[in-house]
Amino acid sequence: MYIPVFERGIIPPDPVAPDSLKGIPRQKTNPSRWQGDNWQDFVQDLRSRGVTVCESRADCSVFMTDSGGVAYGLPHGVVRPSSAEDISKVLKAAQAHRVPVTTRGGGLTTEGESVAFGGLLLDMSSMNRVLEINPDAMTVRTQAGIFWHQLAEILRRDGLDYLSAPLNFTASVGGTLGVGGIDVNSPRLGCSADQTVALQVVTPTGDIVNCSEQENPELMERVLFGYGQFGVITEATLKIRKFTPITIQYFYYSSLRTAIEDLQFIAREDASDYSGILTILDRAITLLVAFDSDEREREFNARWKRNLRGHGEAGFGLHMAWHYLLHPWRIKEAVYIIGRRFKLFPEFWRSEFMHNGKIVDRSVVFSRAVWKFWGGPQLVIPDLSSKAEKFAEAVERGNAVCRKYFRHYTLYCVGIKLRGKLPRYEMSCIPPDAADIAYGCEFEPMLRGTNYSRDYLQSFKNEIYDIGVDMGLSYYRFGGMMKGYIRRAIGDELVDKHLAMKKAADPAMILNAEVIF
């Protein structure tokens, strides 16, 4: 297959015809490696400024792929910065020598966004200190390379907690703010990026700039959800809250659409503090609803619970038994669902994470379960995000694609509260037509025990992404290898506007060059 390669900074018309979504010729599914022009001069320049560049095979290979495991590439060298000044020196030299720079936190991207196809890799995990906790203002100021789990660890010692963060131990704060960050409390609190009070950013030209909604707000709006295009986040001041254990209720469905309607009802009514859907295939659909306080749970029980159409566990068990009695040829599916249920649910009730009937450390409990039962050495989780009205159809179409490709898979759906029409939402995971609450779904095949080729997995992802193009949706992860979709998904006008802004901010187009532009 012919795959044309385009110069950085040029986004050509998308070759997808409106009536031929299947089999889209992708522009770049694995970018060509930057060839190393001026590399030695660049390294010399950095060394003269006191910045250490690691160039050994061992140092570079550590970063050869990301969690997606589909994109592979090697940087020419790695810098582990200890300060914003280090990063400033790197970016100034990179502009002068036109060397691409890729930033990486936890490396949890799935489309190669944090993989360097040559050039310099900035390993931000070296900047991982909490700088200040302000219990009066209820904020924390932290270096951006810190992982959320490490931040939670520090906050918990003061009885505090972050507001929302990805259900993942090793996602970095900076990386998350750059893409959004979804939690099961996002229907109420929005994305992690929306918890930001202030940032310190190193611009692509090497200026160190503080920004907030009052100070340099236009930069703040471009850096949040900005996919690393407009600067490197070096520090973040985030809202925090008092830590609370939570209680969870589960509702079980056999219809995706009904479960989604109930999820949207809960989010719309602000009926719970946390909500989300996790499925086993499309047969056992669990709507989880959780609460930070007894008062909120009592209110839910009194006002909204009776409106939900999900079963309790016993009722759902009977329903399933009846279904499989009528469909005995699907007995293997039933065995799989039962087996998975008995392995999975005890993880949510481990005694060391429970206290007085409540779950403590929800982030740990959820993250452990997610990693253990949905994770793996390779994360294949294409996603779609949509406004409320289109969401059920998007999930059903995505579900059909999962059925076609894999025997076992799961869907994870959650709402995302928006803070109005903010510039930061342009060209982001927030679909342009969403109002008040957007919804996202991740489609995750269970890969353990079976080997699939990279092409097979990429074909699956492409079919999911095609649904987004067809329905005018957005994606949590639209960078990296999805570059070919951007004009179709976002529209020429917005892409050209952002491209012009990128060229103005990053004249040599060196920062995170393979992510979008």
Added chain:
Amino acid sequence: MPHTRKARARALHGGAALEDIAESIDSCLLCGSCEPVCPEGIGIAAMNMEQRHKLNKLRTNYPSWYPEPSGMNTRIKDNVLHNSIILIAGEYPGADLKARSAVIELLGGDKKVSLAVDDGRDIGGLLEACLPVSQDRIDDFIRPLRHADTLVVSEGLLHGPLRKWLPGKKVIGTGEALLSSAYIRKALGPEDLYIIECRGYHSDYERLVKFYDRLRKETGCQTNLDLQRIAIPTGASSLQAKKDLEAAGCLEQAGWIIRGRSMRRIVIEDLADREVFQRVTGVPVIHVSQLR
């Protein structure tokens, strides 16, 4: 170079040689904390030991903190011990000899508890360095222990191997042995920071996570368990730390454990932790056997 197993695997996958990542391989404390949290259930510590073992074959010089190869065949003769509990006490230097006597007393006194003269510390060192331990030496070590029901072993690195060498024996750490007494537990309170010995804890994680969770709920004490209920190690028992605590990163680790905590006393299971915490904090540091 990041010191994770995954990072090392990627480095090797990318063409690096074992010698290129020697520093990373050597930095593993074999604390075992990676295993309970591995979502894939991979035996990471065993893989690290395998890498260290292979690296040893390639080395021209061992690191300075490695045990002397000449010490490998040291044979210590111990009498067969007939009490139901045997204390394998490890290193109790200087004034800590009192702590050893206190442990024996608290476990039931000389009539119930035997002290193993051969504490297997050379075996622990060889296991940590992934150097070969002769079967004769192992036999000499375990022969006196055959009649016991319970082995109370201070060195956590020996817990796993002893369970393998002496199947059916109950192998527990000093902390667990002493905390089984309500009298000792009552002396702990919310203002205590209790430091669990990591290697033993992670070798029997599924059981001990519940044990220490009950302790925390009962006494309100703080512990060095993180949010995943993994014991954060100081690394003070490691071979490298025995040469140089600071270079081994122990003070930094201890600093991370106490950061943001308010406590009036630190209670340790592993005596090697005493100096580390004394150097990073002004609060009293006592051994679990000194709890009253």
